[in-house]
Amino acid sequence: MPELPEVETIRSQLALKLRSRRFDHVEIHDGRLTRPEPPEVVAAELAGEVVRDVRRRGKYLIFAFESGRHLLVHLRMTGSFQHPAAVGPDPHRRAVVNLDDGSDVAFRDVRRFGTWLLLEPGELDAYLSARIGDEPLEGAFTTAVFARALAGRSAPIKGALLDQRAVAGVGNIYADEALWRARIHPQRPAGELARQEVAALRKTVRQVLGLGIARQGATLSTFRDPNGRKGRMQKAFKVYGLEGEPCERCATPIVKTRVAGRGTWFCPTCQPDPR
DNA sequence: AGTCCGACCCGAACGC
DNA sequence: TGCGTTCGGGTCGGAC
Structure with a gap:
């Protein structure tokens, strides 16, 4: 189960791979992932976004885009990212992002609890502060x-x-x-x-x-x-x-x-x- | 307000 | 062997 260390491991690797990359095309195969937003709407909104950084707060993975928007991902029980994405059929693949360097990032989730939420500029802090407390590894956690x-x-x-x-x-x-x-x-x-x-x-x-x-x-x-x-x-x-x-x-x-x-x-x- | 519990999922482990 | 049942885990929302 991804807890803070597992999410941080994913974050640090994705940051190296995705920084400055553009999401050319996004496909979301599972309506649960973006609920209540329709998956095709979120996929279309994500196309063209350029990754400024990949961050983490608690167990949330945060894709920060140059536009100021954020994609907030929670892996819940079994969510995971794959880069480069494996070729061939995968019944647990829920989304694929085509990057501008020609590679693909896949999102897999066996139990389908994971969530993707696209936030507009300025919405992130309020969303997070309503849900999670201090970062345990930061100095403020006294x-x-x-x-x-x-x-x-x-x-x-x-x-x-x-x-x-x-x-x-x-x-x-x-x-x-x-x-x-x-x-x-x-x-x-x-x-x-x-x-x-x-x-x-x-x-x-x-x-x-x-x-x-x-x-x-x-x-x-x-x-x-x-x-x-x-x-x-x-x-x-x-x-x-x-x-x-x-x-x-x-x-x-x-x-x-x-x-x-x-x-x-x-x-x-x-x-x-x-x- | 704080606490508890069911719902959401589905593969794995277990019981017969 | 095969089938049915139970379990688990993070978060949310409703009940207390």
Whole structure:
């Protein structure tokens, strides 16, 4: 599942390939991708746009055009980009962009949750600020800022980490990995964490996301970067998907449970539940 | 306002 | 072997 490190991996590669390229022609084969806008309308609007840069906010990929417009892409569960696009039939291909250098970029999405939204100049900031909070890897994401985002919340800290308005870009995998490193039980009420626990969690969130980027993301089954390569972060997991395996710190078998409606892995010894 | 839960998808894993 | 069922995951919208 693409979380911040996977989206960042895609962003950095696409930026190198697409900067200053013009979208000559766009085909969108799936009406869900641009809903409620008709796909042929969005495809026609995109034709002629020149890429100034490819950016990222949280899990959103942002194609910034010279015109001032932005194409906001969310990969959801299984969205991915391919460049150069593979030749031959692909039942999961949802869109293709022909570039002015003669190459094609393909968008694939098995589960069809991904979205493409074309925003007019000036619309981006309001759209994003309504949906997502601070970038965890930027300096503005201080312990004080994080503590404020968690203050007064009775929801489990795991759930708060998944809330994109509390902190942008953390998904199910990196939430579990950050909580293990910070030795915090996923079920702890977010607002009841001690200041030093918030500080520790801020640090480990940044650690695991940074490690994920350095390792080009995590590939469980489907994630591939635009060059078709897998990530390596899955080899550095300490708890995610490791039910029954010994905890690296204390050898206690890792437990799988359900928190905030999500599969959740943790070490019951290192991450004690104070209740 | 914050929290919870179902809906949206479909391939993979599982059960018989 | 083959078929049917369950599960998961990010976000949104509705219910509480």
